[in-house]
Structure formats: C-alpha cells, structure tokens
Amino acid sequence: MKDxxxxxxxxxxxxxxxxxxxxxxxxxxVLRDVSLDLNKGEVLCLLxxxxxxxxxxxxxxxWLETPDAGSIRLNSKRFGIHKGGxxxxxxxxxxxxxxxxxxxxxxxxxxxxxxxxxxxxxPIHVQKHNKKEVHKEALALLAKVGLQDKADMYPAxxxxxxxxxxxxxxxLAMKPDILLFDEPTSALDPMLVGEVLEVxxxxxxxxxxxxxxxxxxxxxxxxASRIILMDSGEVVETGHPAQFFSAPxxxxxxQFLTRYHQRG
Amino acid sequence: xxxxDFVIVxxxxxxxxAGFVNTVTLLLLAGSASLVLGIVLTPMLMxxxxxxYRSIGFYCECMRCVPFLLLVYLIxxxxxxxxxxxxxxxxxxxxxxxxxxxxxxxxxxxAWQDIPQETVEAGKAFGLHGNRLLKRIIMPxxxxxxxxxxGNQMTQILKDSAFLGIxxxxxxxxVMNAIQATHFIPFASFxxxxxxxxxxxxxxxxxxxxxxxxxEVRRA
Numbered sequence: 001m002k003d004x005x006x007x008x009x010x011x012x013x014x015x016x017x018x019x020x021x022x023x024x025x026x027x028x029x030v031l032r033d034v035s036l037d038l039n040k041g042e043v044l045c046l047l048x049x050x051x052x053x054x055x056x057x058x059x060x061x062x063w064l065e066t067p068d069a070g071s072i073r074l075n076s077k078r079f080g081i082h083k084g085g086x087x088x089x090x091x092x093x094x095x096x097x098x099x100x101x102x103x104x105x106x107x108x109x110x111x112x113x114x115x116x117x118x119x120x121x122x123p124i125h126v127q128k129h130n131k132k133e134v135h136k137e138a139l140a141l142l143a144k145v146g147l148q149d150k151a152d153m154y155p156a157x158x159x160x161x162x163x164x165x166x167x168x169x170x171x172l173a174m175k176p177d178i179l180l181f182d183e184p185t186s187a188l189d190p191m192l193v194g195e196v197l198e199v200x201x202x203x204x205x206x207x208x209x210x211x212x213x214x215x216x217x218x219x220x221x222x223x224a225s226r227i228i229l230m231d232s233g234e235v236v237e238t239g240h241p242a243q244f245f246s247a248p249x250x251x252x253x254x255q256f257l258t259r260y261h262q263r264g
Numbered sequence: 265x266x267x268x269d270f271v272i273v274x275x276x277x278x279x280x281x282a283g284f285v286n287t288v289t290l291l292l293l294a295g296s297a298s299l300v301l302g303i304v305l306t307p308m309l310m311x312x313x314x315x316x317y318r319s320i321g322f323y324c325e326c327m328r329c330v331p332f333l334l335l336v337y338l339i340x341x342x343x344x345x346x347x348x349x350x351x352x353x354x355x356x357x358x359x360x361x362x363x364x365x366x367x368x369x370x371x372x373x374x375a376w377q378d379i380p381q382e383t384v385e386a387g388k389a390f391g392l393h394g395n396r397l398l399k400r401i402i403m404p405x406x407x408x409x410x411x412x413x414x415g416n417q418m419t420q421i422l423k424d425s426a427f428l429g430i431x432x433x434x435x436x437x438x439v440m441n442a443i444q445a446t447h448f449i450p451f452a453s454f455x456x457x458x459x460x461x462x463x464x465x466x467x468x469x470x471x472x473x474x475x476x477x478x479x480e481v482r483r484a
Contacts, residue, residue, distance in 0.1 A: 062389055064385060064388060064389060090393040090394055091393060091394070093393070094388070094391045094392065094393040095391065097388065097389055097390070097391050098390065098391030100389070102386070102389040102390070104382055104385075104386060106380075106382055108380075108382040108383050108385065108386035109383070109386075110383055110386070110387070110401055110405070111383070111405070111408070111482055111483050111484040112404040112405055112408050112482040112483065113482075121390065121392075121400065122390040122391055122392070125392065125396060125400055126390065126391035126392060126396075127391070154481050154482055155484070156481060156482070156483065156484060157481070170390070174390065174391070
C-alpha cells in the first residue's frame with residue numbers, strides 16, 4: 001500500500017477516467033483492458049510502436065469508436081451509456097464530444113470553410129454561443145497560434161504546419177475540458193514539426209489538460225506530466241517522464257527506448 | 265439547301281424566340297428542382313436503413329434504365345388514367361424532374377463516397393450530428409466535389425427537354441420542327457436549332473466553370 005497522502009486520488013479532480021477498455025476489429029484485438037486517468041492540468045503522453053492501439057484508444061475516449069468493454073468517464077459522467085444502461089443517442093454523444101477537443105493526424109479541417117469558419121463552426125452551431133463573441137475569440141486564438149493574418153484563407157492554401165495550428169485553434173475554440181492529440185505532427189514535414197510542438201508546449205504551460213499520442217520523444221520528455229507506453233493494445237508502463245526515460249521499469253519499455261535511441 | 269432557307273427560318277424569329285425561352289425556362293426550373301431533390305434523395309441513398317436505401321436505389325436504377333422518351337409517354341398517358349389532368353408543359357416539367365433527380369442523386373452519392381472520412385469524423389468529434397452534420401459539413405463537401413458533374417447533368421437536362429415536343433410542349437425543337445414542316449426546309453431548321461442548343465450549352469459551361477473555380481479553393 002502506498003501512503004494515501006502522497007496520491008491525490010480524489011475522483012472529483014479527475015477530468016478523464018478510462019477503465020478496462022477493450023476493443024476488437026473482427027478477430028484483431030486492438031485494445032486489452034486499458035485503464036488510465038487524468039487530473040486537471042495534466043499532460044499525458046501515449047507512446048508506443050505503430051499499431052499498438054494508441055490512436056484507437058484516443059478514438060474510444062470520445063466514442064468515435066465504441067469500446068467493446070470498459071467505461072469512460074468525463075468529469076465523472078459516463079460516456080456513451082446512460083445511468084440506466086441504455087446506449088446514448090447521437091445528440092447526447094454529440095453534447096459530450098463537444099467537451100473534448102480533438103486534433104487529428106491529417107488535420108481534418110473542413111475545406112469548404114475558411115480558417116475562421118473552421119474555428120467558429122462548433123461554438124456557433126453546436127454550442128450556440130454568440131456569433132460576435134465567438135468571432136472575437138477565434139481571432140484571439142488565431143493570434144495565439146500565430147495565424148491572425150490567415151483568417152479568411154481556405155485550408156487548401158495553407159502549409160501542413162499552418163493547417164495543424166488551425167486544427168489546434170479549432171479544438172480550443174470549444175473551450176474543451178480536455179484536448180486529444182492524435183499524432184499531431186506525424187503527417188508534417190520535419191521542418192514544420194517545431195511550430196506545432198511549440199504551440200502545444202504553450203498550451204501545456206497554461207495548464208491545459210491534454211492526452212497526446214506522439215512519436216516525439218523529446219516533447220514527451222519535456223512536457224508530459226506522465227508517460228504511458230503501450231504495446232499490442234496493452235499499457236506496458238506508466239511513469240513520470242524523468243523516470244521513464246532514464247530508468248524504465250519493464251523490459252518492453254527498455255527495448256522501446258533502445259530502438260528509439262538507435263534510430264537517433 | 266441554300267442560304268435563303270436560313271433566311272426563311274429566321275423570319276420566324278418570334279416563334280423561335282418563344283421556343284428558346286420555353287426551353288431555357290424548362291432547363292432552369294427542372295435543373296434546379298432536380299438538384300434540390302437530388303440533395304434530398306442522396307442521404308436516403310446513403311441511409312443505413314435497408315428499406316430506405318433499397319427503395320430509393322430502386323427508383324434511381326429504374327430511371328437510369330428507362331429511356332427518357334418512354335418515361336415521358338408513360339407519364340403523359342399514365343397520369344390521366346389515375347384521374348390526374350395536367351397541362352402538357354407541367355407533364356413535361358415533371359418528367360424532367362423525376363428523371364433527372366435520380367441522376368443528381370447518383371452523382372451526389374458518388375461524391376459522398378469520395379469525401380475523406382476524417383473530415384466527416386471531425387464533424388462528429390466536434391459535436392455535429394444528424395441533419396446539422398449533413399447540412400454544415402457533408403453536403404457542402406459533396407457539392408464542391410460534384411460541381412463539374414452537376415454542370416454536365418444540366419446539359420443532359422437541356423437535351424432531354426428536346427423530347428418534350430412529342431407531347432406538344434412548344435420548346436425549341438418542337439418550334440423548329442413546325443417550321444421545317446411548314447416550309448420544307450428541315451436542314452436549315454434543325455441546324456439552327458442545334459446552334460441555339462449549343463449557345464445554351466456554352467452558357468451552362470461558363471457557369472459550371474465559375475462554380476468549379478469557386479469550389480476548387482474550397483476542397484481538399
């Protein structure tokens with residue numbers, strides 16, 4: 001038993017609680033009994049080899065994939081299933097999803113909307129906030145990601161790094177309780193990775209609650225409050241970055257880090 | 265055939281103009297109605313419920329396999345036997361819409377199947393669902409993608425309208441047919457009609473180009 005004072009495990013502080021999630025696609029089990037939770041202001045980095053289930057886990061968190069087993073709670077409210085055990089309808093799911101900001105690997109901006117149109121879409125049409133205020137906030141968010149001059153451009157004319165920064169601004173505009181990043185820099189030119197990571201680092205410093213699926217080890221080491229390593233759909237190791245990178249506990253974590261260091 | 269034949273044809277310009285206006289009116293009204301109905305039918309074609317997508321799919325398949333001329337006959341002779349009396353013009357207009365809505369729906373479905381899944385998923389992830397997701401994200405994406413095909417279908421509607429002379433709708437072809445029958449100058453009459461159809465097609469192509477340019481900026 002750990003000293004109870006050391007661990008602030010009061011569930012009231014938990015923004016996200018994932019318990020025993022499993023998911024299969026056909027005969028291929030992608031997630032096996034994955035559990036994790038997240039306090040307000042924490043940055044959780046999910047590491048692991050490609051195909052280990054990180055992205056699927058992220059997609060289960062906002063119910064874009066329906067888990068086969070387990071539960072997900074956002075601010076203690078069960079996702080996807082009502083108290084009586086009935087499945088949530090589309091409108092209830094949508095309402096819960098609007099509290100989660102998601103940043104996609106391939107940006108997934110809406111190409112028919114301008115940059116600012118992408119950002120105000122959900123606040124205006126889902127959250128029904130005041131148009132003028134939303135626009136003002138959207139411009140401030142664009143300034144924050146360094147794209148204030150691109151408000152009226154269309155996504156097709158932006159670089160990958162710019163697209164992803166718009167993607168982040170779009171997620172922030174909903175004032176979500178938690179931000180999910182699904183390999184936000186994997187589709188980017190190496191030259192453009194830095195600008196996106198810099199924005200994410202800024203968010204972490206401001207105290208945003210984030211789950212980041214990434215292959216950027218340096219970012220994870222510096223920014224994460226906690227690291228989770230996954231392999232074959234299971235959580236292999238959980239730890240503070242300082243400990244994870246310098247003294248990994250499990251053999252799989254050691255192998256993973258060795259491979260990473262060899263690759264340079 | 266000589267040049268004076270054309271002079272005879274064009275001396276009938278009030279009739280030709282009336283036919284031309286009638287054809288353009290049919291095109292504009294039936295074209296926009298077909299597009300709107302196509303937009304309504306497409307989500308049904310993509311529905312998850314078998315009853316819905318099968319029945320709408322069956323309708324589209326039927327329209328795709330029936331020659332337009334026969335459809336016009338069926339409606340023209342069929343409606344009165346159900347006790348429905350409509351003017352020839354309205355009958356022709358309805359035939360154009362019934363036929364081309366199916367084509368529009370098929371065109372839009374193809375565009376739907378082609379849009380990147382992630383952009384639709386992003387809509388869901390950001391709390392859009394149902395009709396709002398359709399209206400705000402899916403349909404605009406589809407229309408941007410399908411612009412050139414929609415323009416192409418408009419030229420098809422224009423050419424379909426030329427059949428309506430057989431139920432005595434006095435559109436351009438019918439008018440030219442009347443002129444050639446009266447004055448025995450088929451070549452000059454029909455060639456004049458072709459030139460006028462070609463002019464309308466040029467205008468359709470011009471607008472298609474403008475819309476396509478508009479859409480190109482707005483698609484991935």
